Structures are given as C-alpha cells and as structure tokens.
Amino acid sequence: MAELDIGALLQAMGLAAEGVLQNKWPQVKSFATTEFQKIAQTVVSIGEGLASGEITQEQAPLLLDMQKNASRAVIAAVEGMTLIAAEQALNAALSAGKAIINNFVGLALIA
C-alpha cells in the first residue's frame, strides 16, 4: 500500500475550509457594515433632535441606550454567524479528509 500523502490530505482539508469561509465571510461583513452605518446615522439623529428640542434631555439617554443595545445585538449576530461559518468550514475539512482516507484504504472505512 502506498504511503498516505499527509501534505495532500492537509491541503485538501485546508482548501475545503477556506472555500466555505470565503463564501460566508463577505455576507457577515456586509451585514455588520450595513447595521453599524444605520446605528451611527441614528445616533446623529438623536443629537439633531436634542439640538432642535424634539428630543428632551431626559429622553436622549434612553434613546442612546437603545442604540447601544442594538449594537450589542449586531455584535452577537456577527459572532454567531462567524461561529456557524467556522463550524461549516471545519466540517467541510473533516469531510474532505474522510473522502481521502477512504480512498486511500480502498473502502468506506469512515462513514
């Protein structure tokens, strides 16, 4: 039996993982950028409302707090979606490894 090419195996696993991450990361980044832009615009609006008198000194901190909470939610979503992408990448790598190992031994050793 020929030696298992560990280099080729690791390369295949790495490529499988990279493929998933390259596909998923732009979506996560786009989501985060859009949401933070909207939050920034709203913070500006709070300042403008305070200056014009439409928002009182009492209301402004509460409205700002809502934007802080919104920011935390966006960060949590980005963290969560990144974890999903990482999970998919690792599972793709493990799956690629499984295919090569089964091919090497000549039977479906790993289901």
Next chain:
Amino acid sequence: MLRPPTSRLRLRSTLLLIVLLATAGCAVKWTPFYDETLDRDITSFQQSTEGFLTNLENLQAPACTYQQNVKFYQQQSVQLTVMRTRAVASPHPKQLLEMMDSLSKNLTDLQTLQQNAGSACLNATVIEIARKGFEPVFESLLAYELALKANQPPATAPSK
C-alpha cells in the same frame, strides 16, 4: 537510540492518520439547532412591536399614555420569556440570548420613555428613533435565524 528519519516520518504519519480516523467521521457542533417555532415567534414579536409603535404615532392623549398601554408591555414580556425558554433548550444559545437581552432592554427603555411622558404622548421623532432602536435587533435575530436554517443538515428522504 535515535530513530532514522524515515521511521520518524512514518510514525508521525501513522499518528496523524489515527487522529484523522478518530475525528473525520465526526462533525463539530458549536451553534444552536434551527428552531422554526422560535423563528416564527421572533417575527411575531417584531410585528406586534411595530404595530404598537405605528399605533402610538396616531393616538392622542390619553390613549397614548403608558397607563393605557400597560397590557402591551406585559404581553411582550411574557412572549420574551417564552422565546428565551426555547432558546435555552438548544445547545450553544449564547448569541441568541444576548440578542434577546438587547430586545428586552429596548422594551424597558421604550416603557420608561412612555412612563416619563406622563399624560403627554411621545412625539413622532422620539417614536421613530425608538423604532430605529428595535430594527437592528430584529434584523440581527432574523439574519442569525436564517444562517442557522441554512446550516441545517439536509433532510433525509423518508423511506417508502
């Protein structure tokens, strides 16, 4: 006695093969399972919150005051508790719970805004900015739920 290089390489390859054999058949799971009921509950919560804000924009005093709208906050609080219970039932709920905490805190802030207004109505500017406090939270929850849904393993076809 030092092993010859080819023997060390063969040992390393064998050890790596053993590790790969042990792990390659497994799948890692670092995220919650997709929960269709929770997904629907989030959308329903968004609808009721948006409906409340839209209604508030069109109400006159005293209908717009906190005393006349206590029921909304009570209902939303109950719904949030139900949603949290579902989230906790799934593994790795940390990010979902953080988003729900943000939702809960924003609801509290809105409640405080309305309470502080006393017998007066919140003006359109304040309501619109309050709405903009909720939108990113709902968008975050929905984007995350969509990602969880896409991460589901493919359903196996039922056997005949």
